[in-house]
Structure formats: C-alpha cells, structure tokens
Amino acid sequence: MHKDFPSRILFHPSIRPIHHTFGPLATRAQLLQAFLLQFQPWKWHDGKELQELKEELARLFPAGQVSLFDTGRGALLALLRALELAEGDEVILQGFTCAVVPNAIIAAGGKPVYVDIHQKTLALDPALVRAAVTRRTRAIICQHTFGIPADTSALRLICNEKDIALIEDCAHVIPDGENGKIGMHGDAILLSFGRDKAVSGVSGGAIVTRHALIAKRLCEMEARALRRSSWHILNLVGYPLRYACAKMMWPLRLAKAYLHGLRLLRLLPPVLRKQEKAGRAETELFRMPNACAILTLEQLRSLTTINAHRRSIAQLYGAVAQQEHWESPKGALLSPALQKFPLFVKNAESVRQKLKSRQIYLDDGWCGAVVNPRTVNERAVGYCAGSCPNAEDVSQRILTLPTHPTMTRKQAETLLDVLGKMLHTTGT
Ligand SMILES: Cc1ncc(COP(=O)(O)O)c(C=O)c1O
The missing domain is CATH 3.90.1150.10 (Aspartate Aminotransferase, domain 1)
Incomplete structure (x- = not known):
C-alpha cells in the first residue's frame, strides 16, 4: 500500500496507471452525467439528445445527413447494406485495422480485399489501391488510423474514375477544422463513440452522408433498428463509474481483482465478442440509446x-x-x-x-x-x-x-x- 495512504492520494493523478483502455474518456463531466443517469431511466431509450446529437454532427459535417446506431460497427453494417452489395462485390480496406471492419463487409454480403498501408500514414497506399480495384469493387474504406490523415484526395480521384464509393472511417478522430482534409472527400463518414474513441458516449456510432438515396435508406434502417434492453443501457452508463472506482482502488492494489470480478459478473461487456473474433458480426441493427447520446453530446461540445x-x-x-x-x-x-x-x-x-x-x-x-x-x-x-x-x-x-x-x-x-x-x- 502506498505510504501516504489514506490522505488525498486516492484522487492523486500520479498514483494512477498510465493506460489506453482504463476508462480513458471517463472525465469528471462524464462521471457526473453517468451518475445522474443511473436515476433517470426515462432518459435511457429516447429523448431530445438524440436529435441534438444529430444537429451537432450536421454542424461539424455541413450538408451531411446523420443516422445513429448503437455502435460504429453497426453503423458501418447499415451503410454497406445501403450500398446494396451483391454477393462477391468487393470492398477495399486496409491491413492494420480492427476486425469489426471486415466483419461488417462480410455481414453485408461483400468480400473484404485488404490493401497494404503506407508507413508514413498507417493508411491505405493509393498506388496499391489503384492496382487492387476490379470490376467488382464497390467501395473503399479509408481509415484515418489513430487520427493521422489518410490521402483522401488521391483516393477520391480513384473513386471518381471508377465510380465507386469512398467511405471515410473516422472512428479514431473527429475533425475540428484543424485536421487537414479529414471528412471532406468521403461519400460517407463513419464515426464511433465507443469507450476509447475520439469522443465517447461509452457506445454509439453514426454515418454522415451527403447522398440523398443512401441517407434515405439509412434513415429507414435507423427507424427499424431494435432497442437495447434497459439492463444493457444501465450497464453502459455504469461503465465510467466502475472505472472511476477502479482508479480509486489503484493505490490499494485492488483494482485488478475488482475489474476481474466485474467481468465475471458481466458488468464489463467485452469490446469484441467471441463470434466477432471468428469473423461473425451481429447482424441485427440496434438504435443508439438516448443515454449514450447524452454522454456523447457533452464530449462533442467539448x-x-x-x-x-x-x-x-x-x-x-x-x-x-x-x-x-x-x-x-x-x-x-x-x-x-x-x-x-x-x-x-x-x-x-x-x-x-x-x-x-x-x-x-x-x-x-x-x-x-x-x-x-x-x-x-x-x-x-x-x-x-x-x-x-x-x-x-x-x-x-x-x-x-x-x-x-x-x-x-x-x-x-x-x-x-x-x-x-x-x-x-x-x-x-
Ligand atoms: C477503425 C475502426 N473502425 C470502426 C470501429 C467500430 O467502432 P465501434 O467500436 O463503435 O463499433 C472501430 C472500433 O472498434 C475501429 O477501430
């Protein structure tokens, strides 16, 4: 145990671990909101914040129409379905990515075609993309890995020439006007509000598109999407609070046992489930809970x-x-x-x-x-x-x-x- 215990060290940042995944976006403001939400079940499923989140995103991506889903991977699946891929249609994605991206392509009936990255950007190498395009290519998913801008100008040219869709995967970054051309060239932009993303509502995803037909199809899918259970939402809203407790327990060396216990009790759902690691996405689409919109909105406004x-x-x-x-x-x-x-x-x-x-x-x-x-x-x-x-x-x-x-x-x-x-x- 730390020698200064029990003085103010429980809240002292230097005694906390340095990490990527230990509630990275559970800020004080988010903790307060998550705490209040525990006692406001009427706000969990529906509420004005879902619409406000759409308006905030439409302000960031002008002229775009926004559809919300409960995860980024769900949003990507909906988008690929809106493209109406036929069996065997190819979607180009990069090597060095997350399994949920190819899973969404497979679940939408497409074939993932991996193209190598440029080590300068950790994103698709446009010269290799050009060589990989075939008659069956329907879309290119361009990932701004960790927020490093990919070469979307070059990819846009290829897409224009070959008449294929450019999807910008902005799961790792939300541009604020100082991020180069991120979000400016895509036919559609994918956003994630997961636990360790650019901003977090613990869970959530969005597609922003300027294409009227795609927007219409997405809007229909969003309207038909299923609701998550209240238990599921309570669990999501509890996530920042559980990590705040874990951080307080850190100096007592109890945090790891506490988190392990939470996982056993299914109070910390995994980021990726077993079937996703085996290439199978969840095929149902779910609505974004209003509670997650409340949390996301606060971070988006900051x-x-x-x-x-x-x-x-x-x-x-x-x-x-x-x-x-x-x-x-x-x-x-x-x-x-x-x-x-x-x-x-x-x-x-x-x-x-x-x-x-x-x-x-x-x-x-x-x-x-x-x-x-x-x-x-x-x-x-x-x-x-x-x-x-x-x-x-x-x-x-x-x-x-x-x-x-x-x-x-x-x-x-x-x-x-x-x-x-x-x-x-x-x-x-
Ligand atoms: C590059 C990339 N795209 C999309 C996603 C999907 O985001 P979500 O976790 O919200 O489903 C993720 C994260 O898992 C990701 O890393």
Whole structure:
C-alpha cells in the first residue's frame, strides 16, 4: 500500500496507471452525467439528445445527413447494406485495422480485399489501391488510423474514375477544422463513440452522408433498428463509474481483482465478442440509446478542448521522438489531434511487458496483428498472411502512447522518461 495512504492520494493523478483502455474518456463531466443517469431511466431509450446529437454532427459535417446506431460497427453494417452489395462485390480496406471492419463487409454480403498501408500514414497506399480495384469493387474504406490523415484526395480521384464509393472511417478522430482534409472527400463518414474513441458516449456510432438515396435508406434502417434492453443501457452508463472506482482502488492494489470480478459478473461487456473474433458480426441493427447520446453530446461540445489536449500531448511525444531519433510515422508529426501517438521500436512486445512493472499499460489491442486484436482469426476475416507486408511489419514494431483526456501532461512526461531509459538500455 502506498505510504501516504489514506490522505488525498486516492484522487492523486500520479498514483494512477498510465493506460489506453482504463476508462480513458471517463472525465469528471462524464462521471457526473453517468451518475445522474443511473436515476433517470426515462432518459435511457429516447429523448431530445438524440436529435441534438444529430444537429451537432450536421454542424461539424455541413450538408451531411446523420443516422445513429448503437455502435460504429453497426453503423458501418447499415451503410454497406445501403450500398446494396451483391454477393462477391468487393470492398477495399486496409491491413492494420480492427476486425469489426471486415466483419461488417462480410455481414453485408461483400468480400473484404485488404490493401497494404503506407508507413508514413498507417493508411491505405493509393498506388496499391489503384492496382487492387476490379470490376467488382464497390467501395473503399479509408481509415484515418489513430487520427493521422489518410490521402483522401488521391483516393477520391480513384473513386471518381471508377465510380465507386469512398467511405471515410473516422472512428479514431473527429475533425475540428484543424485536421487537414479529414471528412471532406468521403461519400460517407463513419464515426464511433465507443469507450476509447475520439469522443465517447461509452457506445454509439453514426454515418454522415451527403447522398440523398443512401441517407434515405439509412434513415429507414435507423427507424427499424431494435432497442437495447434497459439492463444493457444501465450497464453502459455504469461503465465510467466502475472505472472511476477502479482508479480509486489503484493505490490499494485492488483494482485488478475488482475489474476481474466485474467481468465475471458481466458488468464489463467485452469490446469484441467471441463470434466477432471468428469473423461473425451481429447482424441485427440496434438504435443508439438516448443515454449514450447524452454522454456523447457533452464530449462533442467539448471537442475543441479535447482535441487541443490530444494535440498538445502528441506534440510533446513528437518533439521528444525527434530529439531522441525514435522512429515514428511522418504523418503523426504534423500535429493532428491523435487518438494515440505511434512509435516504431524493436521488441515492442517486450517493451510493453517491461513497462507494466512501472504501472504503464500500453497494450491497446492494436499490436501484433494485421486484423486486430491479435486474438482474431485472420483467415476467418479474409486476411491472407503475407499480402500486406507493411501492415505486418507495423503490427510487430508499433508502440502507441496515450493522448486521451484523462491522461495528464505530467503522466506523459513520466512515460517519456521511463520509455527513454528503457529504449536507451535495450538499444532500440
Ligand atoms: C477503425 C475502426 N473502425 C470502426 C470501429 C467500430 O467502432 P465501434 O467500436 O463503435 O463499433 C472501430 C472500433 O472498434 C475501429 O477501430
């Protein structure tokens, strides 16, 4: 137990772990809202905030029509259904992605075609995309990995030439006017409000599109989508509170046992379920609960502050990376509001393991595999080993550093200090 216990250390940030996934967006404002929502069941399913969230998103993406679903993966499935893929139609996506993306393609009746990434952006390499387009290609999903802008201008040209749809996957970033061309070239934009995304409502997803026919089909699907149970919503709303408790228990060394207990009691639903790791998406579409819209809306209205925080921490990492000659994708050094800051290091897995003894947890589920997390059956999601060598290389060497709103600058400095010493001794 910490020697200063029980003084104010329970709330002292320096005694908390440094992490990616430990309630990263459970800010004080979100905790207060989540607490109040526990006692306001009439707000869980329906309410004015769903409409307000749509209006807020339409303001961020002018002229776009917004449809909401209960997850980003659900929103992507709805969009691909709206494209009315025929069996065997191909959808291009990048290597180094999350399993929910190919799963949505498969569930919509399409075939995922993986194209390699450029290590500068961790996004699709347009030259390789051009070579991969066939008569059966219906769409390209362009992922702005961790918020690094992908080359959407080049992809837009290909899509115009070949008459295919460009989907911008903005699950990791919500642009605020200072993120280059993110969100400007896509026929449709995918957003996620999951637990560790750009902003979080614990769960939620949206499609913004300027295409009237696609918007109409999505709107019909949204109207027919099923409701989640009240128990499910209560569980979602409890997530920030449970992590706040876990953080308070951290100095007492009880947090891990507490979280393990919560998982056994199914009070912490996994981000990815077993069948999703085996290539099977949930095929029903669900409505976004109003409770999640309330949480998302509050963070979206603070987007400028959240993105400024992310930029400032990413700039700190970038400055030290350049000074120490650590390798990093060039796109990450252009000061976008990154969801996390990527470095390439030798023995990345061993560095992550060693950092744990310093209470630094950098396994974010985006390491060790081309289709993440590493427990995914890559054959089941249509990935053929060896087909994306850059993505395979990145997956082995990547080490990401957190930038989320509950990560303090002091913690970022501590992380850089510990990491610097470790990389120096291991000669990485
Ligand atoms: C690149 C990417 N796209 C889409 C999604 C789907 O988001 P959600 O978790 O809200 O289903 C995720 C996250 O899982 C993701 O990482």
